[in-house]
Amino acid sequence: MNFQELSEPVRRLYPWPGASLALAGGHRMHYLDEGSGEPLLMLHGNPTWSFYYRELVRALAGERRCVVPDHLGCGLSDQPEDWTYRLEGHIRNTQQLIEHLDLKDITLVAHDWGGAIGFGAAMKYPERIKRLVLFNTAVFQGKVPLRISSCRWPLWGALVVRGLNGFLETALRVGVHKRLSRDVVAGYLAPHRSWRSRRSIHRFVQDIPMEPDHPTRSLIDELDRGTSLFRHLPALIVWGEGDFVFTREILQGWRTRLAQAEVHSLPHAAHFVVEDAGEEIVPLVRSFLDRHPLPRPS
Numbered sequence: 001m002n003f004q005e006l007s008e009p010v011r012r013l014y015p016w017p018g019a020s021l022a023l024a025g026g027h028r029m030h031y032l033d034e035g036s037g038e039p040l041l042m043l044h045g046n047p048t049w050s051f052y053y054r055e056l057v058r059a060l061a062g063e064r065r066c067v068v069p070d071h072l073g074c075g076l077s078d079q080p081e082d083w084t085y086r087l088e089g090h091i092r093n094t095q096q097l098i099e100h101l102d103l104k105d106i107t108l109v110a111h112d113w114g115g116a117i118g119f120g121a122a123m124k125y126p127e128r129i130k131r132l133v134l135f136n137t138a139v140f141q142g143k144v145p146l147r148i149s150s151c152r153w154p155l156w157g158a159l160v161v162r163g164l165n166g167f168l169e170t171a172l173r174v175g176v177h178k179r180l181s182r183d184v185v186a187g188y189l190a191p192h193r194s195w196r197s198r199r200s201i202h203r204f205v206q207d208i209p210m211e212p213d214h215p216t217r218s219l220i221d222e223l224d225r226g227t228s229l230f231r232h233l234p235a236l237i238v239w240g241e242g243d244f245v246f247t248r249e250i251l252q253g254w255r256t257r258l259a260q261a262e263v264h265s266l267p268h269a270a271h272f273v274v275e276d277a278g279e280e281i282v283p284l285v286r287s288f289l290d291r292h293p294l295p296r297p298s
Contacts, residue, residue, distance in 0.1 A: 001076055001191050009183040010190055014054050018076065021069075021100050023093055027083065030076035031069035031097060035061030038130075038294055039103045042068040043094065045112020045137065046204035047168040049075025051187045052111065052274060059282045064107075064289070069097055071117065073200025075191050085203030087113075087216050091120035098125060105294050107131040109285075111274070112246070113204055115139050116223055123226045130294055132235040132258070133285060135273050136246040140224040140253055144210055145244055151205045161202040162195045175271035177242050184275070227257045234292035235261035238281055240269030262288060 003017040021029045032050055034057055042053045050068040057066045070077040071090050083089065094117055098106070106128050110118040115137030122129045151157045151167055160166040172185055180188075192198045209217035235258045239251045254261065264284060269276035 001079075001197075003076060006190055007186060010051075010187045013183060013187055014051050016057070018050075021097055023072070023096055025083065027072055027078040027080050029069055029072060029078070029093055029097065031067060032057060033065070033067050033101065035063070035065045037064045038105050038107065039065040039067050039101075040107045040109055040133075041098070041103060041118070042066060042109040043111070043114030043118045044068075044071070044074070045110075045114045046074075047171055047192070047201045048112070048188065048272075049191060051075065052272070053109070055278045056109070056274065056282065056285065060286065063286070067097070067101060067103065069094065071113075071200070073203070079191075079197055079199060081196075081199070085200055085207065087116055087120065087207055087219055090117045094118065094121040095124055098128065104128050105130050107133060107289065109133040109135075110137050111135040112137055112271070116220065119223050119226060119230075120219070123223070123229065126229045129230060130233065131289070131292055132230060132233055132261075133288065134235065134237045134254065134261075135281075136240050136243050136250075136271055138246060138250050138253065139220065139227060140257075141209070141220065142247070142250050142253070144208055148205065148208070148245060149210060151202070152208070152210075157205070158202060161205060162198040165189075165192065165198060167201055167205065168192055168198070171271070174244070177240070177268055177270045177276045180275060224257075231258055231260065233260075234288070236285065236288040237261050237263045238273060238277070238284060239263065239265045240271055240273035240276060241265055241267045242270035243273075245271060 016032050018032045044052045049070045053068050073079045108118045116139045119139045151161050207216050266277050
């Protein structure tokens with residue numbers, strides 16, 4: 001899918017055509033690169049795309065550089081059939097984007113799977129990461145609700161996630177505290193209108209390392225240990241308390257790992273916390289960045 005294929009109402013909400021990066025495997029990653037100055041690298045999760053961060057981009061691009069990729073298979077990036085869609089691959093793609101744009105003094109902004117992808121990329125370049133902003137995400141094991149784990153069952157999972165688009169459409173209902181507008185729903189649905197285009201949603205679910213021998217389990221454990229590399233950094237955590245996946249127990253896990261973090265727990269927000277509380281989040285993020293300025297080059 002490309003920008004021009006988005007409907008006019010969606011383009012009004014998301015007015016940036018963006019740019020493309022040819023990845024090492026030959027596939028195309030779409031990303032936004034708006035504004036200038038110190039970069040905010042915003043990483044989305046599943047089943048979303050860079051559209052999720054549109055209000056942050058709109059509010060902050062006049063002050064800082066907002067770099068917002070669509071993970072492969074999501075948004076306006078390619079949706080290849082011949083790719084693994086494993087966490088390690090998404091991490092490599094993000095690392096390549098960081099190298100391509102030569103991003104330094106990065107504020108990592110992450111939601112959902114964006115946390116694992118972002119911390120994985122950050123572990124290769126810890127010296128480039130200067131601040132953290134986290135929204136309902138994890139890089140460590142937590143309890144997976146049946147509503148999610150059932151989407152990994154053979155045949156049934158494919159039927160629900162790819163055939164009926166049940167994972168995405170359910171997320172747009174139960175993942176928010178307030179009802180999304182018709183145009184916002186259309187924005188989230190736009191890249192995933194067919195069985196083929198929902199591959200990445202299903203693969204993300206399949207890549208949850210619930211079993212001890214899951215191929216991604218050791219990587220998640222490595223990322224968990226790697227959070228110690230960043231415990232000294234300024235960190236902002238904004239949490240939607242109504243999230244049935246990333247629960248208060250996950251938030252407590254972050255409090256343990258990033259004890260210095262500034263935490264705002266919002267009872268009137270759910271998993272899509274930026275959708276539910278964007279008007280509160282923008283000034284929180286802006287204030288956090290202003291109160292933790294980057295050191296001036298000597």
